[in-house]
Amino acid sequence: MSVVTNFRPRKTGGAAGAPVAGSRLLVDQIGKSFLGPDGGAISAIGSVSLDVAPGEFLAIVGPSGCGKSTLLQVIAGLMMPSSGKVRLGEQDVTGEPAHMVYLFQQYSKSLLPWMTVANNVMFAFNHRLKLSNAAAKSRCRDYLAMVGLADFGNHYPWQLSGGMQQRVAIARALAAEPQVLLMDEPFSSVDALTRLDLHSLILDLWGQKRFTAVLVTHDVDEAIFLADRVAVLTHRPATISEVIETKLPRPRHSIETRESPEFLALRHRLLKYLLARNQDGAHA
Amino acid sequence: MTQAVWDPGARSLPRLRVSRWRDTRATGVLLVLALLALWEASARFGIVQSTNWPPFSTVMVTLVAGLGDGELMPLILSTLWRMARAYAIGCALGVTVGFAIALSRPMRQLLLPTIELLRPIPIPAIIPPLIFLLGLGDALRIFAVAFACFFPVVLNTFAGVRSVEPVYHQVARTFGVPRMTALRRVVFPASLPFILAGLRTSLGIAFVVTIIAEMIVGNEGLGNYLVTMQFAMKTSEMYAGIILLTAIAYLLNRLFIVWEAHAIRWARLAEAMGGEPR
């Protein structure tokens, strides 16, 4: 299956087609703790620092329950950190930043069921840009076309399959034209083939729009395949134990890249590292 | 408790027909018809004292006649109009206050105790004292009905807004949707199932309390009609009124359910197809 061009984007000019200008995303010693059931503090994140260049694709891997989602939500401004700060460009993140969009793990729940697919996508930008009805609809159609769902605008999210719902969520996220797209295990609950499709889709869109992408996943293959760099998160209290550059050539191909010796070597190295950490690092 | 349709050990033929017959409400319908026949017979043959016990057929004739000759329709409209105004007021207030206490902790601390304090008051009890303040007319009756309607709506709205999926809130936030827009386009639709459930309960309450109010004060509406007919010993008319009230109550509920199903069809279907898709 050739690859990157499964979802051929419509060549459009103007706002819907142009790549977004990028800023540097700086995560500076973020820590996050919660109140435990016994009143004591549970430290989910110990200290995490990341420096993400504009337009870079960064993956964060770690075992389940190690605080990956928490970290991402702190970066997204959906949660306040207990210590440290996040900076996007010149601005500190103290709430939901305007140019950052979070792609939810529970994508089917993140699509609003009382709205059609089209309305869901328009929800991402309608309040910000005062577009006319026609302009808004056209923009919406462009983004749906990018994910291959141009004809599904009038459907309801619950009428679509899981993979299609995730594509709507992606279209919606991109319709907001973010500088940074944060993805929280977005492909973990679709079947393997759909996942490969979505990988290609994300890479394609990312190649086009050049937003900064931060992906959180437990799937090492996915991380290596998609990203420029892979950061490894430990168990809680979570810290970054290693950051590896994938240095794999782009564009990447679903099958060939995954079979390349470089890929396999990286995979071997990462898995070994993670499994070893699992043995001696796991608490509870 | 399922009956085996076919008992392989039995010597007789499969009791297919009998089982299916049992599974319909046929027996129940027969029971109702039998009771109606009993009513008719006992009245016609004087088994029960005849003045208070007109035959069912006579009651139905009276009912149809009353509807036809314009005696009952104005009463129906009078009651329904009274109820509608009170229902609208009670529900509007209920939804507004429900949102207020759900979204603001100080509001909740301020208002919820008072609401919980006023809720157990038996609604007929507030009517006599308020006669002094509101007179014997619609103002009093509408106030009483609106008062009764308020509580199911406010509590259901409160519960509904609070039970909105956190993900929905986060979606609004990550796209930078301003608060008012988020309330209108996310929180309100998301809590609609609960709100509508409260509105449906309130509808039934509104109808009952309207009847009660009409029975206790004033001389308008179907409630008053019932009491008047009882007083005048016009039993056919009285029973006709009871049947009429039952029919109206049933219709109101049915219509609401149909409308509700349409208004939140996304909720039913989303649930049916929903959860995490595989």
Add this chain to the structure above:
Amino acid sequence: MPSGRDRATAVVLGIALPLAGLVALEIASRNGWANPTFLPPPTAILATFWGIIASGSFIGPLAQTLLLLFTGYGIGCVAAIVLGILMGSSRPVFNLFEPLTELLRPLPKPALLPALILFLGLGARMEITIVALGCFFPVLINTIQGVRAVEPTMINTARTFGHGTMAIWRRILLPASAPYILAGMRISLGLGLILVVTAEMIAGSGGLGDSILSAQRTFLVKESYAWLVVLALLGLLLTWLFTWVERRLAFWNAPQAQ
């Protein structure tokens, strides 16, 4: 985990509104902004209320209302639970009675008052009957729902161990459907109180409903408000009592039936 200060704020805010309301009414009434004949100051109402309590004149009507309420409530609930269990556990029984109950359920029970008065007069029998009829349906519906919600495997397991029907009722069906039944009984209690008060107002033969309406009819303004306070307190007390009983009966149930 609310701090001491948070709880104090909550209590203060909670009392603030009723208190402010009463103070406002007091001022309005005493200054003549609201006609004191029609809206006496709360302190005067309270004084009258206290008079009713102290003189013991509340005991007769209260006792009558409570007696009639609980008798009707008891009859209605027991009948509803029994029929509900039968209907909930047996398809044939359900099919037999469901059309009848569905026909009678939408009937607004106060509408039966005139008919019952014709048959049973204005006395206790009529009032008990209307309360029983009114309390019957919510409990019936909820009991059927509750019994149906019981896992069939529970019942079948008991059957395989040779338990008889009565034992299954007592030890499985009733406890498992208790939350539903109690939810229905809570609704019925409120409804029963409304019905008994309405019946007393219409019949005029004693009880708290009669007291409050008579006070209004004889233009004893303060008394009518005072009796309202009595009824409000009664409503509150019954609600709290029910919650208390419910907590002690269904303590093993965490999730509540909606």
